[in-house]
Amino acid sequence: MKVLIISNDRDYIKKAKEFYEDADTSLSLESAEIMLSKKKYDFIVSDLVKDSLGGCVVKELEEKKKGKEIRPLRQEVIAVYSFKGGVGKTTFVKVLFESLEKNIKVLVVDLNFRDGGSDLSFLLDLPVIPHIGMYLKEKTKESFFKNLIEYSTNISILQAPPKLSFVKDIKPEDVENIIKFARTKFDVIIFDLPYEFNEVVKAVLDGATKIVALSKGTEGEFARMKEFPYEFLTIFAKPEKEFKRYVKLLNLRYKVVSNFNESLKEVFYLV
Structure with a gap:
């Protein structure tokens, strides 16, 4: 990912570097135009x-963590995967x-299918119905x-x-429709994926704006990572x-954490 920071405000540049530490920096529009002509x-x-400069789109710098809460970019589709x-x-x-943040509308889609119910359903103490099978x-x-469960005022x-x-009959186009429907109401869609790789999982990964993979760093996991065709x-x-x-x-992009709260910034601000 190549990012260009354009600003003559030291505080703004410092804040931007917290999110995009490897970004190039320009202190003026004139020098930025030269840099854009030489590098993509x-x-x-x-x-x-x-809005844009030299045909390159401008993204608004998001706010950093506020206490334990963070504000992501809107309309994110985040796939959480493991090997x-x-x-x-x-x-x-x-x-x-x-x-x-509580004003962010979130949909969590659980694709960890197994007889007896999923880990997420048990963890959240969800009722048996409704579920994705009823939608299908x-x-x-x-x-x-x-067929969505309202877990809280902003999370379904x-x-x-x-x-x-x-x-048993779920298809990739069903996942594509879930994303399409969800985007009409939700700001962030999070998919909890199984660690297998099939056509349904692939449909999620194809539609994701960010993919996060959790790992224990075992040799077997790295063997699967090597064949994984996504950033x-x-x-x-x-x-x-x-x-x-x-x-x-x-050449992995990674973060080592002692607890999961430490990794949230990377999920939303690293691409």
Whole structure:
């Protein structure tokens, strides 16, 4: 990701560097135009330019953490993935959505299908119904919103069903429609994904604006990462000692945390 910061305000530049530490900096529009003519940037962050410069779009600099709450960019689709089970992915999803500001409308979609119900349903103590299988019977926008669980005033859940038979016919286009319907009402959509890689998971990853992968840093996980065809941020929670050797080999973008609260800034501000 290549970012250009355009500002003559030292405080603004310092704040922008907290989010985009490897960004280039220009102190004037004139020098910025020269830099843009010589190098391609993904976007600009600036307090001097409103919409675009040299054909490069300008993004507003988001506010940093406010206490334990953070404000993400709007209309995010965040896929939370892992390359093996038992890495704390569902706990991370819970910490993630509960850390958002209360005026952010959030939908959590649980695709961890298994007989007996998912970890997220147990963790949140959700009722057995409604669930995604009930939406799949009709596949309409009305059915989609009718089968969401209102977990709190700003958070809704489309939970996994108690039995695999309820979702045996789910298709990639069903995921695409879920994202399309959800975007009409929600600011952030978070997918809790299984650690397998199938066509439904691929549809989520294709539609995601950010992909976060949790890992313990095992050799087996790195073997799967090597074949993973997406750009992603890896969050290591107490990884194995040799993990840095593999990180270097794969040139991974990563964060090591002792608890999941530390990783939230990276989820929203690293691309």
